[in-house]
Amino acid sequence: MTFGNKIQKLRKEKGLSQDALAELLCVSRQAISKWELGEAMPDISNAIQLSQFFHVSLDFLMNDEYASDADIPAVKETEQNEKSRLNKRVHILTYVLLITGAVGLLSIFILSSLVPVTVMQPILETQSDINIVEQNEEPAETTEEVYYVQKEVIGFAPFISSYHLEVVFVILCIMTISGAAMWLNNRRKFQAKEQDERSNT
Numbered sequence: 001m002t003f004g005n006k007i008q009k010l011r012k013e014k015g016l017s018q019d020a021l022a023e024l025l026c027v028s029r030q031a032i033s034k035w036e037l038g039e040a041m042p043d044i045s046n047a048i049q050l051s052q053f054f055h056v057s058l059d060f061l062m063n064d065e066y067a068s069d070a071d072i073p074a075v076k077e078t079e080q081n082e083k084s085r086l087n088k089r090v091h092i093l094t095y096v097l098l099i100t101g102a103v104g105l106l107s108i109f110i111l112s113s114l115v116p117v118t119v120m121q122p123i124l125e126t127q128s129d130i131n132i133v134e135q136n137e138e139p140a141e142t143t144e145e146v147y148y149v150q151k152e153v154i155g156f157a158p159f160i161s162s163y164h165l166e167v168v169f170v171i172l173c174i175m176t177i178s179g180a181a182m183w184l185n186n187r188r189k190f191q192a193k194e195q196d197e198r199s200n201t
Contacts, residue, residue: 002064004038010054011036025049094186098179104172112159116152119162123147 001009011021011032018032025032025046034040042050051058160169 002038003041003061004036006056006061007032007050008036010056014054024053090182091186094179094182096179097175098183101172101174101176101179104168105176108160108165108169108172109156112156113154115159116154117158117162118150118152119158120148121151123149 011018016024018029018036022029022032027042027046031040031042035042041047047058047061051061160166
């Protein structure tokens with residue numbers, strides 16, 4: 001893409017006429033027209049103004065081989081480095097979530113199967129009161145009383161309840177599920193990339 005094509009494209013994207021752009025740059029409309037037709041090139045000060053106004057680099061404007069700023073080698077390398085750093089952070093976060101969540105859940109399961117906890121277990125007792133009035137037997141009145149006894153039990157639910165680990169358990173579950181989902185997503189992306197590379201060779 002030539003310098004003129006780039007200027008014309010950028011100008012139209014901004015919704016500007018040649019007259020409007022000329023007024024902004026303090027040049028004539030004929031100068032803009034000549035730049036776009038490739039009949040002339042702007043001086044360095046005008047080129048800098050164009051790059052600043054359209055938020056593009058001078059390298060992009062002046063080199064016909066570049067279709068966008070992303071094609072400039074230095075920019076390309078920077079973008080690749082940023083993507084690489086981002087991918088590393090995502091991988092680290094994935095493994096931190098997955099490992100922390102899984103180890104935490106496993107620890108709770110192991111502890112709950114080894115450590116007995118004391119729970120209050122209800123026991124229902126029924127008592128009957130018999131009242132006899134003038135030799136006539138009246139119906140017995142039954143009363144029920146609930147007693148609680150302490151009992152040591154081993155189990156996941158009593159362990160969670162006894163140590164108030166409900167919130168911790170939920171957080172560990174969320175971490176494990178999120179980590180697993182991110183790992184599967186990364187795996188799919190890696191496989192898709194491998195397939196693309198195989199198809200290109």
